[in-house]
Amino acid sequence: MVRSIVPLTALALLWCAQAGAQFQPPWPPPWQAGQRPAWPTQPSTTSRTPDYRFSWSIETSSPYVHQPVLLRLRLSGDEQPTRIGLEPPRPGTVLLRRVHAEPPRRAGDGTTINTLVFALLPLRPGRLDAGPLRLSGSHAGGAFEVGSERPLRLRVRPPAPGIEPWLPARALTLTSSLTPEGPVAPGEPLRLRLELSATGTSGEQLPVLADQLAGVDGIRVYRERAQVDTRLSPDGRQLLASRVETHTLVAQHAGRLLLPEIRVAWWDIARERGELARTPLRTLQVTDGAPPPGPRSTGTRRGWR
Known part of the structure; x- marks a missing residue:
């Protein structure tokens, strides 16, 4: 089995999205280490050398890896x-x-304040010294560079034993829906929607669920493209993540067919304990006597076989 914590380098972080599955980078380009995230702001009309001050704050100084x-x-x-x-x-x-x-704002003393929010991902457990943070950029009169007065130091906690793949989060839910829900005929497609929603992690860290549907007896599974999202909560205090997978299921014969329980193990950061999100077992009633879904049902069934 591939371990969930793997050797890391400065240019790429690879971890297992699901135990035993393929590795993938957690952040899509260009947000990887060794690259400078930059973005334009509104230009100024002055030409003198400005006086900049830089400070930072972090959600916690003792996160999990x-x-x-x-x-x-x-x-x-x-x-x-x-x-x-x-x-x-x-x-x-x-x-x-x-x-x-955040949009730039002007303080009472006339200074302009720019606030930028990043998600920071610790790469390894233990005491971590990232050094002073530095901002660089340009203004109407040239370039500037300014550093923070204090360095970024973290005490990164190791993963808890028995949680693989390692997925720390503040909250996580798993929901599913299957349409249609009534009896179906062999060859008639069904739509299975699986949605993971989490707080305190990124969408790229949420595991792939499709592998848990592999090898279901009597059912063919056609996987569609997953929708993955990472965003800041409306109040700006938490990171929100989601992963939505849609699958088309086609029964190959009549009878009672079982869809497996889908499980996602994760670590509750607030309660400091392992949790398990799951969907229940589902029974599909497949009968040759089921009414056709519509005038085009015959062609649809032939196409999905």
Whole structure:
């Protein structure tokens, strides 16, 4: 079995999306270590050298390994920059992914404040020193670079034993729906929708569910493209993730056919205990005497066989 925690490098993080399955990078390009996330802002009309100050705050300084935590960066100055970029931390420590950039606002003293929100992913357990964070960019008069006064240091907790693949989260739910629900005829397609919703993790970390449908007796499974999403909650305080898989099921013969229970093991960060999300077993009634789904049912059944 492939282990859930694997050796990591500065350029890519590979982990097992499901125990024994293929490895895949957790963040889609370009949000990988060694690259500088940058984005433009509104230009300024002044040309003097601005005075910038940079500070940051983090959701927790003691996350679990592979637990994304929110990192907020605040850049204030007397001139609005035209471009802001975050310098990569020390290699092999963390991955960063930008999830939100608040609109610039002006403080009472006339300074402009830019707030940027990143998801930070610790790569390994133990004491982790990523060094001081640095922002660089440009303004109307040239370039700038500014660092934080304090370094980014984390105490990263190891994965709990027995949870594979390792999936830390604050909440996780698994739901399913099957249409139509009544009796069907052999060759008549059914639509199975599986949805994982989680708080405190990324959509790319949620496991693939399709493999648990493999080898179902008497049913062919046609997998469609999964929808994966990672976003910031409306209040800006949590990372939200979802994975939606849609499958077309086609019964090959009449009788009572069983769909397996779908399970996802995960680690509850708040309660510090393992949890198991699951969908119940489903029984399909397949009969040759079932009414056809419509005038095109004959052609549809032939196409799905």
